[in-house]
Amino acid sequence: xxxxxxxxxxxxxxxxxxxxxxxxxxxxxDLSLDIRRGEFIALLGPSGCGxxxxxxxxxxxxxxxxxxxxxxxxxxxxxPPERRGFGMVFQNYALFPHMSIRxxxxxxxxxxxxxxxxxxxxxxxxxxxxxxxxxxxxxxGQLSGGQQQRVAIARAIVIEPxxxxxxxxxSNLDAKLRIEMRAEIRRIHRQLERATIYVTHDQDEAxxxxxxxxxMRAGSVQQVGTPREVYGRPHNLHVARFMGYRNVLSCRVEQxxxxxxxxxxxxxxxxxxxxxxxxGTQTVAVAMRPDDFEVAAEAADxxxxxxVQQIEFGGxxxxxxxxxxxxxxxxxxxxQFQPGDRVRxxxxxxxxxxxxxxx
Amino acid sequence: MSTARLALPARGDRRGWLVAPAVVVLLALFVYxxxxxxxxxxxxxxxxxxxxxxxxxxxxxxxxxxLWATFKLAAPATLINVGMAVPVAFALRxxxxxxxxxxxxxxxxITLGTVLIADGMLTFYGPVGWFSQFVHGLHLYSDEVRLTHxxxxxxxxxxxxxxxxxxxxxxxxxSGIDPTLAKAAGTLGANAWQQFRLIYLxxxxxxxxxxxxxxxxxxxxxxxxxxxxxxxxGPTRVISIAAYEAAFEQYDYGLASAIAIVMGFxxxxxxxxxxAFRQAFYTGPAxxxxx
Numbered sequence: 001x002x003x004x005x006x007x008x009x010x011x012x013x014x015x016x017x018x019x020x021x022x023x024x025x026x027x028x029x030d031l032s033l034d035i036r037r038g039e040f041i042a043l044l045g046p047s048g049c050g051x052x053x054x055x056x057x058x059x060x061x062x063x064x065x066x067x068x069x070x071x072x073x074x075x076x077x078x079x080p081p082e083r084r085g086f087g088m089v090f091q092n093y094a095l096f097p098h099m100s101i102r103x104x105x106x107x108x109x110x111x112x113x114x115x116x117x118x119x120x121x122x123x124x125x126x127x128x129x130x131x132x133x134x135x136x137x138x139x140x141g142q143l144s145g146g147q148q149q150r151v152a153i154a155r156a157i158v159i160e161p162x163x164x165x166x167x168x169x170x171s172n173l174d175a176k177l178r179i180e181m182r183a184e185i186r187r188i189h190r191q192l193e194r195a196t197i198y199v200t201h202d203q204d205e206a207x208x209x210x211x212x213x214x215x216m217r218a219g220s221v222q223q224v225g226t227p228r229e230v231y232g233r234p235h236n237l238h239v240a241r242f243m244g245y246r247n248v249l250s251c252r253v254e255q256x257x258x259x260x261x262x263x264x265x266x267x268x269x270x271x272x273x274x275x276x277x278x279x280g281t282q283t284v285a286v287a288m289r290p291d292d293f294e295v296a297a298e299a300a301d302x303x304x305x306x307x308v309q310q311i312e313f314g315g316x317x318x319x320x321x322x323x324x325x326x327x328x329x330x331x332x333x334x335x336q337f338q339p340g341d342r343v344r345x346x347x348x349x350x351x352x353x354x355x356x357x358x359x
Numbered sequence: 360m361s362t363a364r365l366a367l368p369a370r371g372d373r374r375g376w377l378v379a380p381a382v383v384v385l386l387a388l389f390v391y392x393x394x395x396x397x398x399x400x401x402x403x404x405x406x407x408x409x410x411x412x413x414x415x416x417x418x419x420x421x422x423x424x425x426l427w428a429t430f431k432l433a434a435p436a437t438l439i440n441v442g443m444a445v446p447v448a449f450a451l452r453x454x455x456x457x458x459x460x461x462x463x464x465x466x467x468x469i470t471l472g473t474v475l476i477a478d479g480m481l482t483f484y485g486p487v488g489w490f491s492q493f494v495h496g497l498h499l500y501s502d503e504v505r506l507t508h509x510x511x512x513x514x515x516x517x518x519x520x521x522x523x524x525x526x527x528x529x530x531x532x533x534s535g536i537d538p539t540l541a542k543a544a545g546t547l548g549a550n551a552w553q554q555f556r557l558i559y560l561x562x563x564x565x566x567x568x569x570x571x572x573x574x575x576x577x578x579x580x581x582x583x584x585x586x587x588x589x590x591x592x593g594p595t596r597v598i599s600i601a602a603y604e605a606a607f608e609q610y611d612y613g614l615a616s617a618i619a620i621v622m623g624f625x626x627x628x629x630x631x632x633x634x635a636f637r638q639a640f641y642t643g644p645a646x647x648x649x650x
Contacts, residue, residue: 061542081545094543098561098641107557111548141643159547 005072005162008035008195012067013077015053027053029220030067035163035195040186042210043199046242050219051199055165058197059088071162082111087156089166093148095140101127101151102136108159126158129188146177153185157192164189166198170205182209203243207231215239233275237285237355245287245353246330253281253354261354266325270302272352284354288347290319290332296346304329308341400616412617422601422618426625429597432510432585433578436517441571443522444529445563449555452533462530469523476516477587481507484515512588513595517578524577525570532566533559536645562645568637572630579626598622 015028028050035041043051056062058069060081069077076084087108095104103110105126109119127133130150140148149169156164166185170178186209189196200206206213207227215222215230223235234240241248251263251270261274263286270286277284296303306322306329317334322343331345401409408414416422447465451458468476484490484506491504506512540562541554549557582599589595598618606615 059546061545080550081542082548082550084546085548086546088543088546090539090543092537092539092646094537094539096540096544096558097643097645107544107549108547111544111553139641139643155547165546 006037007070007072008163009033009070010035010054010058010067011070013054013057013064013069014066015050015057015062016065026219028057031221032067033214033221033224035197037162037195038193040189040196040198040209040211042206042213043197043216044201044203044206044213044242045216045222046201048218049216051201051216052167053219054216055088055167055197055199058163059086059165060084085159085161087159087161087164089149089152089156089164089169091168091171093140093152093169093172095148095151095155097140100137100139101132101143104140104151105155105158107155112159122158123154126154129157129191130154130184145173146181149173149181150184153188157188160192161194163195163197164192166196168199168201170200171202178205185209215242217242234287234353235275237287237357240287240353240355244291245289247286247288247290249286249288249327250283250358251286251326251354253277253284256281260349263352263354265327268304268324268326270304270347270352271349272354273350274354274356277354277356281356285357287353287355288329288351290330292351293329293331293333293345293347295333295335296344300344300346302347302349302352304345304347306331306343306345308337308339308343310339311337396616396619399613400620402613404611404613412614413621415614416617416621421596425596425598425601426621428594429579429581429599429622430625432513432517432581432595432597433575436514436521436578437571437575439514439518440522440525440574441529441567443518444526444570445567448526448530448533449559451530452536453538454534462527465526466523468519471520473516473520473583474587476519477584480512480516480519480588484512507588509590510594513581513585516584516588517581520584521574521578525574528570528573529563529567532563532570535566536562540645561640564640565637565642568633572633575629575633576626579622579629598625 010031010033013028013031014026016024017027018024031050031054033041043054045051053062057064057077060077060079064077067077068075096107099107102123106119106123109122114122123136124133127136130153132147132150132154135143135147135151140151143151149172152169156166169185170181173181182205185196185198198206198209207230210227212224213227213230214224215235217238222239223230225233225235230239231243234243234245237248249265251265253261254264254269255262256274256277256279259274261272261277261284263270263272263284272286274284304324304326306324308320308322309328310321312319312321314332317332318337320331320333320337320343322329322331322345324345329345331343333343337343400412403409403411403415405411451461471479482488484504486503486505486507488507490506494500494504506515536559540558541549544554544558580599581597582603585591585595585597585600589597591600599622602615602618602622605611605618
């Protein structure tokens with residue numbers, strides 16, 4: 001396939017599945033996305049949100065019900081998987097159990113009729129890229145999970161595909177290895193300068209690896225943006241919840257001036273930032289991350305008085321569950337606390353996000 | 360064989376005795392008759408060397424010839440069954456309504472006895488049967504169509520009665536292969552045929568050799584259809600007929616036992632050969648690693 005491509009374009013891609021009762025469900029609705037060469041895109045969402053369906057549509061493992069996929073000027077959604085030439089890393093790695101690591105990695109080249117000598121060289125180079133030399137003659141079953149995962153990556157990249165698709169490749173690894181492999185995958189991505197599309201349900205993974213994140217829910221795209229945008233300014237309450245805004249409270253709108261919004265409940269008044277809240281809205285859902293709270297200075301505004309209920313120790317900081325006049329809050333603070341302690345919490349106005357939706 | 364071993368019960372633990380009834384049944388129904396057969400095979404009716412029953416079998420052409428006649432039926436029947444089961448099972452590997460219906464239809468012959476199949480075949484494939492009339496009616500073949508009371512009749516009946524068995528085994532082996540492997544091969548550029556040849560087939564070999572071994576053992580023991588559909592005095596005088604005649608026409612139980620033991624050895628040899636072949640292939644799990 002075209003190795004000097006500039007852009008992969010998804011145009012209104014949709015996928016429906018028939019159900020047992022004879023109706024159809026939308027696993028994926030109207031996904032439109034332009035992916036530039038060299039970009040690292042994460043498809044992020046809870047299970048069943050359609051992210052794997054999107055990946056399978058790209059790989060050619062699922063047919064589209066609507067829309068089209070283009071690699072520059074070539075329409076590729078009509079091609080079978082073997083003619084798209086995308087590299088894919090499967091969640092369970094899908095290494096061929098009866099073939100040596102060498103044959104696994106060389107499989108794609110063999111299918112392309114590459115001469116034996118060249119296969120040997122390129123397999124060697126790919127294995128050295130994933131730092132797995134010396135295991136060439138082993139069978140996949142003889143390697144650890146992390147090693148198998150790297151074989152799967154080597155097998156996908158050795159064919160020098162324009163696009164590499166990864167379906168939750170780290171979900172079977174332990175926490176430490178997962179962090180290590182994130183950096184590894186980023187490094188390989190930079191070295192290859194192709195496009196990577198990475199499916200995950202782990203927001204940390206998406207935030208730390210991707211150039212752009214596509215947040216999905218129930219088959220449709222909720223937000224497309226850089227990690228900073230998605231993290232700092234979630235488009236809607238679903239994205240906010242998914243990005244770790246654990247405190248979602250229903251509040252009355254006291255005052256609204258453009259994006260600046262003052263919300264209240266009981267005797268508490270909070271300055272916040274409205275996210276596309278139409279003028280005249282009566283109640284809003286207010287979303288706040290536990291990490292954005294701090295212990296208030298004497299004369300600060302946006303202060304909530306609260307009592308510590310429970311403490312989850314977490315090293316440098318602890319997660320506190322506190323009760324306040326506006327309800328129970330999750331707060332992450334550093335310092336020592338005891339249940340029953342009174343705390344004055346401050347949260348900056350740009351970290352209090354108001355949405356015109358039910359909480 | 361399972362890798363689990365029977366742990367010796369701790370002293371004073373009498374639960375181990377639970378195995379006793381099964382052991383008694385096994386001893387009474389299998390081990391004793393087998394050993395009895397071995398012993399009387401070494402006691403020739405007319406006296407002489409203890410080997411004389413075996414010597415008689417291997418020096419009389421009407422006797423040892425049955426080994427070859429049986430092999431000529433069992434080997435092709437096994438190959439045909441396995442050869443047909445693979446594509447059919449492959450086409451039906453995904454669990455679906457269609458799979459369940461076709462599987463049920465294909466398995467029906469298992470429920471029919473050999474005699475019923477023979478009866479049906481005599482009507483269908485006989486000289487004036489439907490098949491013969493059909494072939495003549497379409498002018499495909501003008502001579503007499505002879506598919507009963509000869510080698511072909513027995514072979515066809517072995518295929519009919521044994522195919523469902525081999526098919527079911529093969530289907531379970533094929534559905535045990537992770538379909539993601541073929542998908543992965545697809546994304547790497549393998550077309551459908553390459554996915555089958557390079558992924559499915561090598562992973563199937565251990566299962567297929569197991570199915571072939573079982574099918575061979577079953578077809579090698581052919582008896583009723585060799586009489587009902589074959590030429591039991593001629594080309595389909597299989598080894599079980601030789602043993603039957605020795606036992607119940609000549610009342611020479613010693614010779615009959617010797618023939619039965621030769622038959623068992625022949626089966627064992629072929630099964631060992633198949634398993635040796637199997638060892639040359641990957642025999643581990645046909646899944647794709649972790650997950």
